[in-house]
Each structure stands twice: as structure tokens, then as C-alpha cells.
Amino acid sequence: MVGSLTARIVFEPAYRNADALRGLEGFSHIWLIWQFSANLRENWRPTVRPPRLGGNERMGVFATRSPFRPNALGLSCVKLLGIEPSADGPVLTVAGADLMDGTPIFDIKPYLPYADCIPDATGGFAPDSGAKLAVTIPETLLQKVPADKREALRGVLENDPRPRYQDDSARVYKLDFAGLHIEFQVDGRALRVTDIRHLI
Numbered sequence: 001m002v003g004s005l006t007a008r009i010v011f012e013p014a015y016r017n018a019d020a021l022r023g024l025e026g027f028s029h030i031w032l033i034w035q036f037s038a039n040l041r042e043n044w045r046p047t048v049r050p051p052r053l054g055g056n057e058r059m060g061v062f063a064t065r066s067p068f069r070p071n072a073l074g075l076s077c078v079k080l081l082g083i084e085p086s087a088d089g090p091v092l093t094v095a096g097a098d099l100m101d102g103t104p105i106f107d108i109k110p111y112l113p114y115a116d117c118i119p120d121a122t123g124g125f126a127p128d129s130g131a132k133l134a135v136t137i138p139e140t141l142l143q144k145v146p147a148d149k150r151e152a153l154r155g156v157l158e159n160d161p162r163p164r165y166q167d168d169s170a171r172v173y174k175l176d177f178a179g180l181h182i183e184f185q186v187d188g189r190a191l192r193v194t195d196i197r198h199l200i
Contacts, residue, residue, distance in 0.1 A: 005152035005178075006081065009092040009105060016089025025083055029111035032076045032097065035104045036067040044070040051163060053125060063124065074099070077111055132158040133191040141196045149178045157184065157191055 009032075024030070047058040048066040061069055078094040085091075092108075099105075135157045137145075145153055161175050169187040176182070176199060183195040 005149065006093060006095050007097040009094060011089050018090050021083055021090055024080070024110065027080060027110040029077055030080050031109040031111055032078060032105050033107040034074045034076065034099055035106065036069065036072045036074050037104055038100060039067040040072055044068065059125065131189065133160050133186065133189055135191045137193040141193055144196045145180060153177055162186065
């Protein structure tokens, strides 16, 4: 699954106080509030073209999770795997972080199941169908993927990264993932990876 991809959160010197994390170990998940640092811009637009809609329809920026926002803030819920001491202060190990390496994190908050989980919430134009694709990756191609990234890649592909309006079994789709260029085709509910190569 996507959540199997692990990351480390390292604190800046001013925040390397273990006391600031006291009690955090009791939570299974945490919220990260971070900056879309690769998409900083002075101007913003009230509408964006969400990938979930194939980039063919505009939606209000506040109805999306687009990185092109007036405040450039991102929000991610991740699984807390551990808190370890290091020469540079405490380091958090998390799973499921959808951030780039070096992303500035402004705050960390615990995930509270009684407040943060709403089972009957609706997903607007981006509902989760729950149906996964059956993914096939030939062994010769799978060997090109680092072992610690294979399960995460499979999770991304199972969740169908194609634009919602696309359903052409002859089309070759493309995806960049963890320094790799992935090409695949989808026929019905079956996805087959046709090529994997390293990004230059």
C-alpha cells in the first residue's frame, strides 16, 4: 500500500527538544502541516484543474488539495512508526508521507480517532470507490525498483493513478515515482506495468 513508504522527520536545531514530543509515542498516527515549497508563487487563482478530473474541469481551489494554493500549506495524515534519539535530536519515522524530500514541516499534531474520523463523510468529486486494480509487474522490471519502495509502488498503482475520464486499454499511461519512470496499461480492472526506467 502507499502507506508503506517510510520517511524520517528531522527537526531544526531550535526544536530538537525531546520534551516537545513527550506523549506522542502513544499515538498511532499524526498530522503533518507542511509547505508546498516547490510550488511557491506570488499569485494564485481561485480555480484549478484537479488531476482526479483529468485536468479537464476547473474546481475551486478550496475544494481541492492542489499544491497551487494562496497559502501553500499541505496536510498529511501519516502513521507514526517510531521516535528515535540521534546526534541531531529526536527523529520521527513515519509511513505514508506524501511529501518531497526536504519539505518544510510547520507543525505536528496527534491524530484523534474520535474527532478526526468521520465514517459517513462524503468525498465530493473525488470519492473513493474502494475497488483496487489487480497489478502485475514482471519480475525483470520489479528488480529495477528498490526493495523498500516496491510495496508503495504497488499501492499507488492499485489505486488507479489515471485521470478519472481515461479508460483506453490500448493507451500507455506514465507515472514518475521515487526517481523512476513507470509505464503501464489498464484493461478493465487489471493493470500491467510495461516499462520501468530510472529518471535522468
